[in-house]
Amino acid sequence: MPQRPTPEGSKSEGMTRRELLRGGLLIAAGSATAGLLLAERASADGDGHVRYYDSFPHRSAMEHRWAMVVDLRRCVGCRACTVACKSENNVPGGVFRTWVRFAEVGTYPDTRPRFLPAFCNHCDIPPCVPVCPVLATYKRDDGLVLIDYDQCIGCGYCIQACPYGARFFNPVQRTADKCTLCAHRLESGQMPACVSTCIGGALTIGDMNDPQSGVSKLLARYPTGTLKPELGTDPMFFYIGLDGRLLEEVGP
Amino acid sequence: MSELEWGLPVVAKYLYGGLSAGAFVTYYLWQGFGLPTFRPTAKLAWISAAVFGLVIPIPIFGHLGQPGRWGNLLTSFHWTSPMSWAAPILIAYLIVLLLNGRFFFYDDVVLAYRQAHGIRKKALRLLLITKPPVGPVPESSRLGLRVTGALAFVLVLFFGYSGLELGLIPSKPLWANAINPLMFLLTGVVSGMAFVLLLWLALEGRPRARPNPPETVLLRSILLPALIGLFLALNAVSYVFLAYSPPEVQPAVLLLATGELGVLFLGIGLGLGAIAPMALLTANAVLETPRKWILAVSAILALVGAFAQKYGFLVAGQYYEAPAGGTFPTVWPTAGQVVEFLAILALVYLLFVVALWISPWRKVTPVPEPAAAPKEVAA
Numbered sequence: 217m218p219q220r221p222t223p224e225g226s227k228s229e230g231m232t233r234r235e236l237l238r239g240g241l242l243i244a245a246g247s248a249t250a251g252l253l254l255a256e257r258a259s260a261d262g263d264g265h266v267r268y269y270d271s272f273p274h275r276s277a278m279e280h281r282w283a284m285v286v287d288l289r290r291c292v293g294c295r296a297c298t299v300a301c302k303s304e305n306n307v308p309g310g311v312f313r314t315w316v317r318f319a320e321v322g323t324y325p326d327t328r329p330r331f332l333p334a335f336c337n338h339c340d341i342p343p344c345v346p347v348c349p350v351l352a353t354y355k356r357d358d359g360l361v362l363i364d365y366d367q368c369i370g371c372g373y374c375i376q377a378c379p380y381g382a383r384f385f386n387p388v389q390r391t392a393d394k395c396t397l398c399a400h401r402l403e404s405g406q407m408p409a410c411v412s413t414c415i416g417g418a419l420t421i422g423d424m425n426d427p428q429s430g431v432s433k434l435l436a437r438y439p440t441g442t443l444k445p446e447l448g449t450d451p452m453f454f455y456i457g458l459d460g461r462l463l464e465e466v467g468p
Numbered sequence: 469m470s471e472l473e474w475g476l477p478v479v480a481k482y483l484y485g486g487l488s489a490g491a492f493v494t495y496y497l498w499q500g501f502g503l504p505t506f507r508p509t510a511k512l513a514w515i516s517a518a519v520f521g522l523v524i525p526i527p528i529f530g531h532l533g534q535p536g537r538w539g540n541l542l543t544s545f546h547w548t549s550p551m552s553w554a555a556p557i558l559i560a561y562l563i564v565l566l567l568n569g570r571f572f573f574y575d576d577v578v579l580a581y582r583q584a585h586g587i588r589k590k591a592l593r594l595l596l597i598t599k600p601p602v603g604p605v606p607e608s609s610r611l612g613l614r615v616t617g618a619l620a621f622v623l624v625l626f627f628g629y630s631g632l633e634l635g636l637i638p639s640k641p642l643w644a645n646a647i648n649p650l651m652f653l654l655t656g657v658v659s660g661m662a663f664v665l666l667l668w669l670a671l672e673g674r675p676r677a678r679p680n681p682p683e684t685v686l687l688r689s690i691l692l693p694a695l696i697g698l699f700l701a702l703n704a705v706s707y708v709f710l711a712y713s714p715p716e717v718q719p720a721v722l723l724l725a726t727g728e729l730g731v732l733f734l735g736i737g738l739g740l741g742a743i744a745p746m747a748l749l750t751a752n753a754v755l756e757t758p759r760k761w762i763l764a765v766s767a768i769l770a771l772v773g774a775f776a777q778k779y780g781f782l783v784a785g786q787y788y789e790a791p792a793g794g795t796f797p798t799v800w801p802t803a804g805q806v807v808e809f810l811a812i813l814a815l816v817y818l819l820f821v822v823a824l825w826i827s828p829w830r831k832v833t834p835v836p837e838p839a840a841a842p843k844e845v846a847a
Contacts, residue, residue: 241564241567241615241616241619243563245560311791311792312791312792315792315793317793334792334793343637343638343639346548346549347548347549347551347636347637348549349541349544349549349551349552349554350537350540350541350544350552351544351546352540367537367540367544368533368534368537369532369533369534369535369537369538369540369541370532370533370534371531371532371533371551372473372474372531372533373549373551373633375473375791376473376474376637376640376786376789377637377639378639379638379639381789381790381791381792381793381794382791382792383791384791384792385473385533390533390534391533391534392533444639446714447638447639466793
């Protein structure tokens with residue numbers, strides 16, 4: 217392309233316009249591509265965590281897969297699990313990692329109280345993971361869905377994406393927060409605080425891929441249901457005694 | 469009970485993003501597509517795009533729980549999260565936009581620089597980036613103008629990512645809609661164009677004078693009412709979608725239609741903020757002498773409407789999905805959020821005052837350089 221003639225006396229000693237344009241466009245393109253390269257590095261750091269929607273392995277491909285069976289016939293609604301969880305994990309006031317929903321089921325006077333303990337479902341296809349803009353939330357190779365609290369920016373996208381209302385904004389650490397299934401206790405061979413404290417023995421945790429585990433035996437013996445199966449998240453919390461009337465009463 | 473996770477700061481982010489995108493599109497209609505109708509507003513449109521573009525990050529930082537970690541957004545880009553697109557898109561957009569302005573305003577900035585004094589002169593020197601030429605002002609690079617303009621326009625099209633943020637959450641049936649990105653982009657363009665027209669009327673409108681031919685063409689433009697009409701048509705399409713959505717969506721729809729947000733969303737957002745300006749602007753287009761006040765009123769209504777639509781849609785979508793089976797105490801923002809919103813609004817005003825003071829948004833008339841003193845003839 218022929219050089220445009222520069223009027224006499226207008227030649228500058230600094231950057232030329234061509235250099236300016238080239239430099240600016242390089243910076244603009246660089247800001248986009250640098251992000252791509254850095255993200256590639258972040259996702260390939262060999263920590264065994266899965267952060268992308270299209271790469272979640274099915275639970276059968278995992279060596280261990282933690283799962284919980286909640287026997288609603290045994291739940292008395294004492295909320296000991298809620299309290300134990302808050303105590304174990306230092307959960308601030310006003311927010312909950314574990315909670316129990318209550319409903320009067322039936323028609324007066326023929327009614328009875330029903331309870332629905334609720335947690336993070338540690339889904340096989342967790343909708344909270346792919347939306348995290350900073351890759352702070354991830355699925356571990358044993359199926360637990362966790363949050364890297366040092367990476368989280370507290371944007372709240374995962375909170376919106378969770379169909380179970382299991383995530384919340386922690387007002388003290390100012391990040392997203394949720395049930396970790398007491399990963400720290402599982403790693404040291406202990407049960408999660410909610411399971412240990414459940415007075416009715418309604419909660420059973422175990423390795424779903426181990427046919428001898430309590431979870432596998434319960435799943436083989438009883439019909440179970442999961443919450444919002446229509447969303448395709450494949451939750452790892454299975455409920456015995458879950459029925460439509462209870463779900464209708466407790467709401468979304 | 470806790471306050472809404474995504475409240476007024478997120479609405480502000482969507483609002484300023486839309487205003488910047490809309491203002492740029494208005495500018496590009498003349499600069500890129502050569503539409504002469506929008507020539508009178510081109511400079512003000514570019515300035516508006518730049519000011520609103522610079523403001524977009526502020527409500528984002530206000531909303532984040534850990535704003536100090538914003539750098540994580542730059543190092544974690546991935547396609548599965550539209551929010552992750554925001555940082556590279558916004559940074560690239562701002563850089564390309566500022567470069568484009570440098571080419572667009574070059575002649576005027578050089579002339580204004582020569583006539584300016586003090587802080588304004590220093591500011592104009594910064595805007596020039598390269599060393600100011602002496603003597604005749606060289607023509608600005610057309611290639612640079614075209615390339616940066618086209619790039620910024622492409623980046624603006626990606627501003628629909630904000631609608632995608634909401635659209636791909638299946639657990640929020642009100643938001644989960646494939647046409648959200650287009651609707652967000654459209655409301656952004658409408659609000660940005662309305663703002664530019666309002667600013668143009670305020671600064672150059674000569675309210676009592678009859679419109680001259682270029683003003684008449686602009687006042688008669690049917691582009692803005694057509695865009696509002698398209699937005700309303702897409703709204704109708706989304707209501708058809710909602711009719712076939714799971715029953716969980718009903719409380720949110722009722723909240724927007726007849727509930728606490730009904731007046732804001734349906735009355736102000738769609739009635740006063742979309743149908744009324746569309747009707748007024750269409751009427752103005754067919755009047756023998758189009759009225760400036762009609763355009764002004766329509767632009768104000770469209771701006772207020774854009775805010776009301778965004779607020780209602782965002783709040784209603786999450787209101788019945790509180791964490792831990794709880795409930796949100798109110799659909800309205802907290803006092804702190806309102807103060808923050810007003811503070812950002814004040815900052816926008818201040819930035820506009822500064823931008824209009826520094827930038828040569830009116831045509832700069834070259835001042836003839838004083839003739840050199842005749843050399844003394846040696847005796």
